[in-house]
Amino acid sequence: MINQEFHQILETFGNILELRNQGSDKFKVRAYRQAALTVQNLPKDLTEYYDEEKKELTEKIPGFGPAIQAKAIELIETGEVEELDKLKKTIPAGLLDMLEIKNVGPKKVKKLWKELGIENMEQLEKAIIDGKVAELDGLGEKSAEKILEGIKNFEQYSKRTPLGVIYTQLQEILKSMKECKYVEQVEIAGSSRRMKETIGDVDVLATGKEEDHEKIIDYFMQLDYLDGPVEAKGETKVTTYLKGSGTQIDLRVVKPDEFGAALQYFTGSQAHNVKLRGLAKKMGLKINEYGVFKTSDDSKVAGATEEDVYATMGLTYIPPEIRQGNNEIDVSQKKKIPDLIELKDIKGELHCHSTYSDGKHSIEEMAKQAQEMGYEYIAITDHSPTLKIANGLESERLLEKKKEIDELNKKLDIRILFGTEVDILADGSLDYDDKILSEFDIVVASVHSRFEKDNTERILKAMQNPHVHIIGHPTGRLINKREAYSLDLKQIYQEAANTNTILEINSQPIRLDLKSNYVREAKENYGVKFSINTDAHNKEGLMLTNLGIGQARRGWLTKDDVINTQNLKSLLKNIK
Numbered sequence: 001m002i003n004q005e006f007h008q009i010l011e012t013f014g015n016i017l018e019l020r021n022q023g024s025d026k027f028k029v030r031a032y033r034q035a036a037l038t039v040q041n042l043p044k045d046l047t048e049y050y051d052e053e054k055k056e057l058t059e060k061i062p063g064f065g066p067a068i069q070a071k072a073i074e075l076i077e078t079g080e081v082e083e084l085d086k087l088k089k090t091i092p093a094g095l096l097d098m099l100e101i102k103n104v105g106p107k108k109v110k111k112l113w114k115e116l117g118i119e120n121m122e123q124l125e126k127a128i129i130d131g132k133v134a135e136l137d138g139l140g141e142k143s144a145e146k147i148l149e150g151i152k153n154f155e156q157y158s159k160r161t162p163l164g165v166i167y168t169q170l171q172e173i174l175k176s177m178k179e180c181k182y183v184e185q186v187e188i189a190g191s192s193r194r195m196k197e198t199i200g201d202v203d204v205l206a207t208g209k210e211e212d213h214e215k216i217i218d219y220f221m222q223l224d225y226l227d228g229p230v231e232a233k234g235e236t237k238v239t240t241y242l243k244g245s246g247t248q249i250d251l252r253v254v255k256p257d258e259f260g261a262a263l264q265y266f267t268g269s270q271a272h273n274v275k276l277r278g279l280a281k282k283m284g285l286k287i288n289e290y291g292v293f294k295t296s297d298d299s300k301v302a303g304a305t306e307e308d309v310y311a312t313m314g315l316t317y318i319p320p321e322i323r324q325g326n327n328e329i330d331v332s333q334k335k336k337i338p339d340l341i342e343l344k345d346i347k348g349e350l351h352c353h354s355t356y357s358d359g360k361h362s363i364e365e366m367a368k369q370a371q372e373m374g375y376e377y378i379a380i381t382d383h384s385p386t387l388k389i390a391n392g393l394e395s396e397r398l399l400e401k402k403k404e405i406d407e408l409n410k411k412l413d414i415r416i417l418f419g420t421e422v423d424i425l426a427d428g429s430l431d432y433d434d435k436i437l438s439e440f441d442i443v444v445a446s447v448h449s450r451f452e453k454d455n456t457e458r459i460l461k462a463m464q465n466p467h468v469h470i471i472g473h474p475t476g477r478l479i480n481k482r483e484a485y486s487l488d489l490k491q492i493y494q495e496a497a498n499t500n501t502i503l504e505i506n507s508q509p510i511r512l513d514l515k516s517n518y519v520r521e522a523k524e525n526y527g528v529k530f531s532i533n534t535d536a537h538n539k540e541g542l543m544l545t546n547l548g549i550g551q552a553r554r555g556w557l558t559k560d561d562v563i564n565t566q567n568l569k570s571l572l573k574n575i576k
């Protein structure tokens, strides 16, 4: 985390200096940018370079002059860089926000600021609508429109938190709430329960005796994971914020005989609830957060459990992840809801990194972690050489790695597969030749460059290579950061099916790529198979699989659709 933080700090230094542009700053700007890039690609955590006794960095990091070195040490020791706060005060605060807009860099911000006096996003939006931005030299109608689109995206994104960022915290909250003696039942509802990839706010629902409701609210309020102002506190509801992300969190306390109905209602999605209400109406029923009632005499027919709520409407249970307002209600009426995949079905990991490329832990440490998690196998898929920034492997080191794996396999109770994440190059060829590729047990092929281009041909060609088993993070999107590159998905699905190439569901919180609606289409219309991978760069990262499982369930996948639910023997037999 600290590398990312320092990267951001150095970027901001560079950006502010460029915006102020006082002649002599030019070289400093470049130095900060270079250093920012270096930090992002360091093979180890910055803290690991720090000698606590000598109060200095133990290794010389390329591009770190004395000034940047000092800032790194200050960040490690104090958690902040004081000079940055001072520097920030020298420009209007809104300028840095404007840099967050897609397609807007320091040059544009500076122009907008100097020539039109624009100091924040609201002023920028207004100036675009007024046509002033389009008139600027070097901008024009088209780029003004692009910026406006970027502002809209920024606003939409910046309010939502990636689920993975708060997922563990939510599990902790749930656990603590269950320990409260006044709480009879508690669940996280809303989009978090549906495992949506980003969360607007978190909805917690609890029940207990009516006289205990306020005590439950008070207990919740003193939990360690909450922070910030209390927006509203009533007898049955409180609104506050999560520590860290600042995401809003609501707790509602309801009566025990209404818990199921409330859980159903507040789990949503809204679109699902609308369809459910429509069905209820047709059946002479009325459904709301208090229960299911007969329209004729208002008598209550369900409410205590979610299962009852669905059953009174002639429905089998619908898992939260697929309550999206598609056809899940029809399918449930026909009793055809599939047995969705669960975390316990996963038998191994097929995409992760070790210290042989940009991972933090050794092959042995990664393997032991996987073993502890009950896995049967783990493929260590380090980067190929092209991705120099991530310390890709040259062929001598491959032999070394292979040997290390062979040795470890003799002594460990988990099978380590010799793998690679090979770069798909610009022309769709791969970064290792076929001879080398044939040596690997598992080959994941991924795009790590040319995100602005259409990458259909490139990926099709990679899938046609007989040695490629899996396409890693197929669309390249980064939630809140980067759109997917352009792809003709239908062609990709078709070719994946034709060539028996697996598409990855990458569990990284900001990737979750392939996303769930694509997953469902690829499965149902093309028969594509998937692998749920973590792309872990340290051993803790191996535990992100539950996020990928969430995406897979949202995409209606069962155990049979996912290759790493198979035991090692059938896995090796069934991959191409």
Ligand code: DGT
Pocket (backbone or CB within 6 Å): 189, 190, 191, 192, 196, 198, 199, 200, 201, 202, 203, 265, 266, 267, 268, 269, 270, 273, 274
């Ligand atoms: P979010 O918070 O934007 O990530 O998404 P949700 O789904 O958690 O939405 P939220 O927090 O506004 O409401 C939680 C659930 O409560 C929602 O999924 C369905 C239900 N709900 C809330 N307001 C309405 C409403 O006006 N109509 C209907 N039908 N359901 C609602």
Ligand code: CA
Pocket (backbone or CB within 6 Å): 190, 191, 192, 200, 201, 202, 203
């Ligand atoms: Ca919510």
Ligand code: CA
Pocket (backbone or CB within 6 Å): 190, 201, 202, 203, 250
């Ligand atoms: Ca809410």
Ligand code: ZN
Pocket (backbone or CB within 6 Å): 351, 352, 353, 421, 472, 535
């Ligand atoms: Zn990777």
